[in-house]
Amino acid sequence: MRQGPGGGTRAIYFVALLSLVVTWLVLGASSPPTAVAMHEVDHRFTVAGHVCGPDGQPVPDIKVIAKDVRVSVHAIGYTDNRGYYKATLHLHNENGGDPILVIALDQEKRVTAQFDSKDARTERHITVNFGSGCESAAEGADWIYYGAGIGLAAVAALAGVRLIRNRHRSQKRGKERRK
DSSP: OOOOTTHHHHHHHHHHHHHHHHHHHHHHHHSOOOOOOOSOGGGEEEEEEEBBOTTSOBOOSOEEEEEETTTTEEEEEEOOTTSEEEEEEEOOGGGTTOEEEEEETTEEEEEEOOOOTTOSSSOOEEEOOBSSSHHHHHTTTHHHHHHHHHHHHHHHHHHHHHHHHHHHHHHHHHHHHHO
16 A cells, blocks of 8 residues: 555544543533532532432433522522532522522422622532432542543553554555665
8 A cells, every 4th residue: 555645644533533532522521510600719619419210310301500598599400420510600609598499300408508708719609419428429530531531541552653664664565665
């Protein structure tokens, strides 16, 4: 098989592109969506947690509503395939101590928005779980997906290097035969 000029370079680009696509697919498809800041840290209050069924299994695609009962502020989040949700309320310093109502699976939980109003750098959040069991199984599992993505990228890169070396060797042999 004869290869034109720049053929090895094309193979390198192909392998690099393939590695990036595989990594993107593995990491992008398995990671929760990245949160976008709606407000400054001192105006955000995040309610997050897990929703599990009676069997302890995560419940995906469930609507979770978080409301500040004292003022008419609410946020909606949806559970992912691990039962994890996040809902971010827009609260001000004077909302510290407000009662927060969290609703999921026809269950209600009441918590209090507790934070240091003088600290404008630390994220303000609280964890509210529904059911039990899935929050411990879901935590720490992301390293598996990251590791798999890195492993696939490494395998693709090594395969590309071997392919390029073999093509260079066959090109050298072809030139030597022609002489």
